[in-house]
């Protein structure tokens with residue numbers, strides 16, 4: 001039984017997706033013309049596909065698991081479910097128009113909207129009871145306004161530089177916050193999936209946590225443990241110094257320098273930070 005996994009073949013998600021899989025111990029293609037790759041040792045096969053199509057393959061059950069964008073999953077209407085946020089490929093989905101012309105979503109009424117995400121836009125308009133026409137374009141939607149094909153666009157915004165260059169500005173609230181996600185079929189308990197899920201989760205944890213070691217006097221331990229409680233609780237070992245203990249605890253990478261300052265303040269010494277390379281929670 002081989003777990004069949006869909007991976008973005010190009011575009012904004014492809015490099016980071018393969019990187020996370022490689023870190024999780026899987027083989028990845030070395031040539032981006034390869035369309036599929038069997039990793040027999042790990043019992044998985046990877047299929048390199050357009051991220052927009054990945055939700056459909058997984059939803060239909062042709063493939064077991066996939067990596068794609070949350071916005072693309074929702075846009076496709078596929079029945080696959082999001083099982084894990086992967087922390088890369090972040091973007092926001094926005095309406096945008098000529099700078100200064102639009103301020104509220106009510107102004108969308110009766111307008112022509114160009115987008116590559118017709119599913120997301122139509123669902124949003126329907127939920128708000130806004131009547132507007134939606135045109136599907138494959139890309140470069142920013143140009144459609146200048147060419148007179150649309151009044152407004154709805155598109156992915158990452159840094160905002162593409163919009164600025166086109167003289168456009170977002171208006172209204174964010175329609176959708178997106179990032180790369182792992183998707184699977186909601187109903188099934190696919191063999192091998194749980195191992196795959198845990199391996200990828202291990203990479204994310206290893207990226208976002210570090211290991212902290214320190215020595216402290218027994219009498220100050222409670223205060224220190226309050227600052228850094230760890231996942232289950234700190235590991236406390238005897239130290240070759242009367243009244244002192246050695247403590248080991250996993251802490252979030254973000255804020256770890258500040259935490260070292262705070263631990264020092266309450267009496268911790270020889271505080272060490274080390275990277276975690278892999279992990280199973």
Ligand SMILES: Nc1ncnc2c1ncn2[C@@H]1O[C@H](COP(=O)(O)OP(=O)(O)OP(=O)(O)O)[C@@H](O)[C@H]1O
Pocket residue numbers: 008010011012013051052068069070071072089090091092139156157158159178179180
């Ligand atoms: N700067 C960005 N441009 C486009 N998509 C981005 C960006 N940052 C993150 N994403 C996310 O990547 C996914 C789109 O990937 P996809 O490969 O379809 O688009 P792309 O990089 O624009 O590729 P292409 O336009 O060449 O088909 C979406 O989930 C989107 O939210």
Ligand SMILES: O=P(O)(O)OC[C@H]1O[C@H](OP(=O)(O)OP(=O)(O)O)[C@H](O)[C@@H]1O
Pocket residue numbers: 138139140141142155156157158159160161162163
């Ligand atoms: O906010 P930014 O950082 O500028 O990124 C957002 C832009 O990037 C994407 O376009 P892409 O380069 O994929 O071209 P496309 O329109 O042909 O898909 C997206 O469609 C926006 O145009």
Ligand SMILES: [Mg+2]
Pocket residue numbers: 139
């Ligand atoms: Mg694009």
